[in-house]
Amino acid sequence: MxxxxxxxxxxxxxxxxxxxxxxxxxENDYNYTHIGALLTNIILQAGLNYNTVVKPRVEKVLLQYPNHNTTSKFQELINSDGLENIINWKHHTKLNRMYDFVDFLMGNNINTCFDLKEYLLSYENQKEVLNLEGIGPKTVDYLLKLLNFDVVxxxxxxxxxxxxxxxxxxxxxxxxxxxxxxxxxxxxxxxxxxxxxxxxxxxxxxxxxxxxxxxxxxx
Structure with a gap:
């Protein structure tokens, strides 16, 4: 070839x-056990500076909401505090992508980062993630990399x-x-x-x- x-x-x-x-x-900056921090990273990273824009928001989620680390708890937090306040972001495009991803996880009974890693072991499941609005191959591979898959x-x-x-x-x-x-x-x-x-x-x-x-x- x-x-x-x-x-x-x-x-x-x-x-x-x-x-x-x-x-x-x-080495990942974080050992991802917080689904909200993980989603903040993968949704914001496209087209933005990681060190100045993405990383501070990931750290904010980890430091201010350490107990809302599962999908169900993070969704409760979104409902009570508002996603735009949690990640300090106002533009609707990325907010909507994050809402959609949370709904996707809830719909597939994926509540933890470990659950998500297990789910993504299947290539067919990876293709399901690609069906989400605004989620392309690069974002899926970036997600896999954060979950310690050996990919580019x-x-x-x-x-x-x-x-x-x-x-x-x-x-x-x-x-x-x-x-x-x-x-x-x-x-x-x-x-x-x-x-x-x-x-x-x-x-x-x-x-x-x-x-x-x-x-x-x-x-």
């Missing part, structure tokens, strides 16, 4: 970067990195398989390569932004 050849090329590119590319041991969730950083390596890009699934096979060639966990690419490209973005800011100040 072509993606296997491209994966080998990507693995060689990473090896040639040597000390410029650091392999980070992937392809975002703009991975697309840009793969393009930088002059590796062929043919959509989400093809790119995902290419990066996952590259991790296999490098003999490292797939989620480690995912996080290492994210860190590498995030740092490049930060450096670029810094330089642009300095130029704006100079001129």
């Amino acid at each position: 072509n993606f296997a050849r491209e994966a080998r090329k990507l693995a060689d590119f990473i090896s040639d970067l040597e000390d410029d590319f650091i392999l980070y041991s992937y 969730a392809v975002d703009r950083h991975i697309y840009n990195f793969v393009e930088m390596a002059e590796v062929e890009i043919k959509g989400y699934d093809y790119t995902k398989k290419t990066v996952e096979y590259a991790a296999d060639f490098l003999d490292i966990p797939r989620k480690v390569l995912d996080y290492s690419i994210w860190s590498y490209m995030s740092n490049k973005d930060f450096t670029k932004s810094n330089k642009e800011s300095q130029l704006m100040l100079e001129f």
Whole structure:
């Protein structure tokens, strides 16, 4: 298959970067046992800065509502306090996606993060999640990664990195398989390569932004 050849090329590119590319041991910021914090993360992450926008809201849910960690208890909290106040968010699109996800969990008797992980062991169940409004393959893979499945969730950083390596890009699934096979060639966990690419490209973005800011100040 072509993606296997491209994966080998990507693995060689990473090896040639040597000390410029650091392999980070992937560890979730949180050991997810709080369904509300988990949903806050996966619903908000798309298109937003993780460190400045998503992470503070996840931490707020964990710190202020530690006992509302199951789906049923989190739904009670939503009914009493209002979701927009719980996660400090007003735009209806992401709020509606979160409401829909809570309803989905309740409808499938998924009350804990462990229940959700068990449910997602089935590929057919993963496809059921994709039927939710606004939930795409990247969000499902990101959810799997947070629940400690060994997967790659392809975002703009991975697309840009793969393009930088002059590796062929043919959509989400093809790119995902290419990066996952590259991790296999490098003999490292797939989620480690995912996080290492994210860190590498995030740092490049930060450096670029810094330089642009300095130029704006100079001129």
